[in-house]
Amino acid sequence: MxxxxxxxxxxxxxxxxxxxxxxxxxxxxxxxxxxxSPRLTVEAAVTAKRIHVTHHRHANAGDVSGAHGFTDTSSTKYFVTFQVESGDRMELSVSGPEYGMLAEGDTGRLSFQGTRYLGFERD
CATH class of the missing domain: 1.20.5 (Single alpha-helices involved in coiled-coils or other helix-helix interfaces)
Structure with missing residues (x-):
């Protein structure tokens, strides 16, 4: 069968x-x-910023029919693109408060380890 x-x-x-x-x-x-990866600190400039928002809808009480309603949630990821002295650009994920403190055109010293953002000290 x-x-x-x-x-x-x-x-x-x-x-x-x-x-x-x-x-x-x-x-x-x-x-x-x-x-x-080594921890590096290089001269860099903030060239771009972007946000990625995802929305999720979950059924209440495990009922996928929606008879008990739904709960909507969203999550936001923050990204900043830095340009280093060599002209190379790298996009790193940053926290929300850090994202808010950075502005396009800022210059200073970027600290990172691989793809992990460690900090940015403005000039």
Whole structure:
């Protein structure tokens, strides 16, 4: 007998599990690479700023039909692009308060480790 659920469920389950494992592995790899990178401080200028907002809708009481309503949440990530003396640009993720303190055109000393933002000291 042909059982479609019996065939598709394991395939979808392992695809989701594989995606989850790959996401964790990529995060750990980036974390490890940053930890083994030297801490650098270079002259730089802020050339651009951007925000990435994601919206999420969750069903209340675990009821996906929405009979109990939904809870909407959002999360915001902040990014700043710095241009160093060599002309190279790098976009680094920063905290909200740090994002608010930086303005395009600011110059100073950028401290970073790999892709990890450590700070910016204005001239």
């Amino acid at each position: 042909f059982d479609l659920f019996g065939i598709l469920f394991p395939i979808v389950f392992f695809m989701v599990l594989g995606t989850f494992i790959m996401t964790i592995a990529k995060g750990l790899s980036t974390w490890n690479k940053n930890n083994h």
